[in-house]
Amino acid sequence: MEERSTELGLESSRILHAPRVANVVDAIINWCREYSLWPYAFGTACCAIEFMAVAASHYDISRFGAEVIRFSPRQADLLIVSGTISEKMAPILRKIYDQICEPKWVIAHGACACSGGIYDNYCTVQGIDTIIPVDVYVPGCPPTPEALLDGLIKIQKIIEGESIRDPKYRGA
Numbered sequence: 720m721e722e723r724s725t726e727l728g729l730e731s732s733r734i735l736h737a738p739r740v741a742n743v744v745d746a747i748i749n750w751c752r753e754y755s756l757w758p759y760a761f762g763t764a765c766c767a768i769e770f771m772a773v774a775a776s777h778y779d780i781s782r783f784g785a786e787v788i789r790f791s792p793r794q795a796d797l798l799i800v801s802g803t804i805s806e807k808m809a810p811i812l813r814k815i816y817d818q819i820c821e822p823k824w825v826i827a828h829g830a831c832a833c834s835g836g837i838y839d840n841y842c843t844v845q846g847i848d849t850i851i852p853v854d855v856y857v858p859g860c861p862p863t864p865e866a867l868l869d870g871l872i873k874i875q876k877i878i879e880g881e882s883i884r885d886p887k888y889r890g891a
């Protein structure tokens with residue numbers, strides 16, 4: 720007759736259910752993160768005006784839960800770089816990125832931030848991804864407010880697919 724061990728059963732059920740529990744925890748945490756992004760606005764040129772339009776009442780970024788604009792990297796988790804970045808600004812941008820705690824996400828807002836834009840010269844950074852990692856690129860000169868909101872939604876989609884089991888959440 721087959722002998723059954725309760726202990727073994729419990730253990731295997733624990734193993735079987737562990738990923739499911741983690742998935743539920745992921746879903747809850749990701750949902751909270753998605754709809755409570757705190758943007759740090761690194762605005763240096765005209766694209767920053769478009770960002771201001773997004774934050775104002777007509778486009779109303781608060782519909783996406785991202786209206787708590789911070790001016791301290793220590794209180795933010797979404798870096799939005801809007802405008803031209805000169806070589807002199809590059810180390811400052813890097814420092815601000817480093818001061819934002821994980822988890823953090825980055826939007827390159829506008830052609831200048833994405834690729835240097837029309838400024839193909841010695842003093843302009845040819846894309847902020849040469850200094851910091853970028854999650855979403857929003858092209859245009861300037862991009863419309865709707866385009867930035869679309870970028871924000873893409874960040875939310877990225878967050879949806881993340882897991883607390885990712886090495887980035889363990890400080891690795």
Ligand code: SF4
Pocket residue numbers: 764765766767801802803829830831832836859860861862
């Ligand atoms: S992409 Fe165009 S609008 Fe935006 S900062 Fe550069 S020049 Fe200005």
